[in-house]
Amino acid sequence: MFRLAEFRRDKKLTQKDVAEIFKCKQNNISIIENQKKDLTDAQLEALIVLYGDSVKSYIDDIDSVSIEKGRKHVVGDYLLPYYDVDITLGFDNIMNDQTTIPSYYLNIPAFKNCDCAVPVYGRSMTPDINDGSIVAIKEVSLDSVLPGEAYLIVTDEYRTVKYIRTCKGDPAKLRLVPKNLEEFDEMILDKSKIRKVFMVKGVITNKIL
Incomplete structure (x- = not known):
């Protein structure tokens, strides 16, 4: 999984800050960071925007949730x-x-x-x-x-x-x-x-x- 808490701290953001950006409860961010909840493609893409390429470099290691790999199986290769x-x-x-x-x-x-x-x-x-x-x-x-x-x-x-x-x-x-x-x-x-x-x-x- 991702070192999401580390990436968040590198950006000097709190869980509350990220929750406000994601428009969700702070508890949801804690659950995600503790790897107790799978991320959707939309959430992954948002994290890439928020945390930068440091997150993107880890995504390719997870076939089941990789945005780029997932797109290869889509008709027309576009979502x-x-x-x-x-x-x-x-x-x-x-x-x-x-x-x-x-x-x-x-x-x-x-x-x-x-x-x-x-x-x-x-x-x-x-x-x-x-x-x-x-x-x-x-x-x-x-x-x-x-x-x-x-x-x-x-x-x-x-x-x-x-x-x-x-x-x-x-x-x-x-x-x-x-x-x-x-x-x-x-x-x-x-x-x-x-x-x-x-x-x-x-x-x-x-x-x-």
Whole structure:
């Protein structure tokens, strides 16, 4: 197993610090460090990010939990990380505390060019994107945004999925347009307020046929 406690102390972190990063109880960190609980691939990847290559060098010695070795048996040799973050299809204000630890991975070779997958909630993009669907996204620069395509827009106030269109007469602003215009209005957003933008490359719907 790993010398997790040693790696943690090298980073001058307490078990409480790591528990807050992992969003779990401190007792869980103690259990993991005492080798009483197997680590998931998501936890291993998070530890590599947190502790550095010193952890990664030990992973290859454990075939049953190695991320890299596990990926060799996946169709298309790719796993899409799924982050269980709050994404709204409306304009509700939410906390923008992006998680850094994937909840799990999706084996979808068609989305191999995407960065990750996230859930979306709300009715403003129905029927194109239903409430509770999962979207596969890829981060792009604001300058490369294609008018008419669906994007996840992240600001300091909210995250939302909308169609982006240009704002005539004002190149410093964008129109965020919902699909369900019967129930929802479009919004004008200043480009300077956008922290990140992700193109929606695919949708995994929960619609029952």
